[in-house]
Amino acid sequence: MRPFEFIKPDSEASAIELLGKLSPNVRILAGGTDYLVDLKHTADVPKTVMDISRLPELKGIDEVDDGLRIGAGVTHTEIMQNPLIKKYAPAMIHAAHTIGAVQTRNLGTIGGNLVTCVPSMDSGPTLVALDAEVNIVGKDGTRRISLTDLFVGPRKTSLKSNELLTEIIIPKRSLGKPANFYKFGLRKGQALALVNAASSLWIKGGCFKDLRISIGAVAPVVIRCLKAEKYLEGKKIDEKLVKEAGNIAVTEAKPIDDFRASQSYRNDLIAVLVTRTINAAIDLADKD
Amino acid sequence: MADNREITIKVNGKDMTTYVETRLSLGDVLREHFHLTGTHLGCEHGVCGACTVVVDGEPIRSCLMLGVQAHGKEVTTVEGLSKGEDLHPIQEAFWKNHGLQCGYCTPGFLTTLFSFLENNSDPTEREIREAISGNICRCTGYQNIVNAALDAAKVMKGS
Ligand SMILES: Cc1cc2nc3c(=O)[nH]c(=O)nc-3n(C[C@H](O)[C@H](O)[C@H](O)COP(=O)(O)OP(=O)(O)OC[C@H]3O[C@@H](n4cnc5c(N)ncnc54)[C@H](O)[C@@H]3O)c2cc1C
Ligand code: FES
Ligand code: FES
Numbered sequence A: 001m002r003p004f005e006f007i008k009p010d011s012e013a014s015a016i017e018l019l020g021k022l023s024p025n026v027r028i029l030a031g032g033t034d035y036l037v038d039l040k041h042t043a044d045v046p047k048t049v050m051d052i053s054r055l056p057e058l059k060g061i062d063e064v065d066d067g068l069r070i071g072a073g074v075t076h077t078e079i080m081q082n083p084l085i086k087k088y089a090p091a092m093i094h095a096a097h098t099i100g101a102v103q104t105r106n107l108g109t110i111g112g113n114l115v116t117c118v119p120s121m122d123s124g125p126t127l128v129a130l131d132a133e134v135n136i137v138g139k140d141g142t143r144r145i146s147l148t149d150l151f152v153g154p155r156k157t158s159l160k161s162n163e164l165l166t167e168i169i170i171p172k173r174s175l176g177k178p179a180n181f182y183k184f185g186l187r188k189g190q191a192l193a194l195v196n197a198a199s200s201l202w203i204k205g206g207c208f209k210d211l212r213i214s215i216g217a218v219a220p221v222v223i224r225c226l227k228a229e230k231y232l233e234g235k236k237i238d239e240k241l242v243k244e245a246g247n248i249a250v251t252e253a254k255p256i257d258d259f260r261a262s263q264s265y266r267n268d269l270i271a272v273l274v275t276r277t278i279n280a281a282i283d284l285a286d287k288d
Numbered sequence B: 001m002a003d004n005r006e007i008t009i010k011v012n013g014k015d016m017t018t019y020v021e022t023r024l025s026l027g028d029v030l031r032e033h034f035h036l037t038g039t040h041l042g043c044e045h046g047v048c049g050a051c052t053v054v055v056d057g058e059p060i061r062s063c064l065m066l067g068v069q070a071h072g073k074e075v076t077t078v079e080g081l082s083k084g085e086d087l088h089p090i091q092e093a094f095w096k097n098h099g100l101q102c103g104y105c106t107p108g109f110l111t112t113l114f115s116f117l118e119n120n121s122d123p124t125e126r127e128i129r130e131a132i133s134g135n136i137c138r139c140t141g142y143q144n145i146v147n148a149a150l151d152a153a154k155v156m157k158g159s
Helices: A012-022 A035-041 A076-081 A083-088 A091-097 A102-107 A110-116 A124-129 A226-232 A239-252 A263-284 B026-033 B089-096 B106-119 B125-131 B143-158
Strands: A005-007 A026-029 A048-051 A061-064 A067-071 A133-138 A141-146 A151-153 A164-171 A179-185 A193-204 A207-216 B004-011 B014-021 B052-055 B058-061 B074-076
Touching (some): A012 A048, A012 A133, A026 A035, A061 A083, A067 A083, A076 A091, A076 A102, A076 A110, A091 A124, A091 A193, A102 B106, A110 A124, A110 A164, A207 A239, A207 A263, A239 A263, B052 B106, B089 B143, B125 B143
Parallel strands (some): A026 A048, B004 B074
Antiparallel strands (some): A061 A067, A067 A164, A133 A141, B052 B074
């Protein structure tokens, strides 16, 4: 690894100030489970690395007026153990559990997972299916965007180099919404997703309401399957329709063909995973 | 430009201070500055688990944490498990069950299981396999490691 200057601000405000002053020659380091691996490979080392892993403002999971706030610096292990996540968004616990192994989950943060922005990120689909938003802070203040607007391309987000992702908000309307996440990798431990998927829904009068379907690892970024959602919205729960929604979702993805799996295998997986996550969410829902 | 820092880490109960380059991993600091060569570095990419140490009570990859990030933290390495010549029950169980062959992966398994068994006194085989899923062993085929962990759990529960 090439040398760099190391700084560790002790508050969010001083982190923002330093980012403003030093950008674009500064990079953020959180848990380091993505970025330190990158740094070992590249000659493109920034002048300064800023450690945000101990900023108190980026920690914690709290109920706030507009929903559930998850600090960007919360680790995957903390998500798995948190009672509010268990109460309001348990699918996130399952998603966090599939990330790496215990040593990686103890360091890796949810903010780092989203900002690295690889298409196979495992915290993406569930959060997208729950209509999550993110708060981004820069020297000109805070902006709130929907999580899907953070994702621009593989390893590319809409964050500017002087901005910090501070928190993820799951809106009130999604708290407790029946949801399910499924990851398919080549092994049980430490495997990248070939495909991952999450669905969330309410059932009203026996019909689908506010259905969300999100898939990862099969397009440049984690996507919502808008056509499949539209196909089912308002319709009566029916296994055959759910299966058809899985087929429609396939048309919305562009999976790659590589040494891990062929494109056609990934397409088959999309249909199966979308169907399974919807059916699992139906099982969790109150049916009035 | 090289940047150097003075850091103090509590390693195996003892405050240790050194002057390090900021780009050095915690694993390298432990081995090269503190001469605690029990911590092995394998892949140095966060995959193999050989470099696992316990930081503030949680197992982490010492190849994916900078030494400067560990400043002020408490670290337990494999050297911290035994009490002098008395092996820790996990080490004893690895020895009895042939839980190692070449030994390269062993420090990582021991530190991972040390942390796991401290928090789970009565684990199932499945839970043990899950706990060590971030540690790779190319020799043993894992079965004897799992047997050792089950044995160690019994001994630790009884003590
Ligand atoms: C062995 C191994 C297995 C893995 N398995 C999985 C897996 O199964 N699934 C999965 O999804 N991921 C996996 N990962 C990837 C990684 O662990 C996660 O993406 C993790 O959540 C990254 O978080 P971090 O805190 O370590 O990020 P860092 O490495 O510290 O940072 C990642 C990037 O995000 C930026 N960044 C971090 N926080 C912020 C912030 N608050 N604001 C702005 N920018 C920020 C950094 O500048 C950097 O570009 C694995 C990694 C390893 C090493
Ligand atoms: S050396 Fe750290 S995980 Fe392999
Ligand atoms: S004993 Fe040789 S790698 Fe595990």
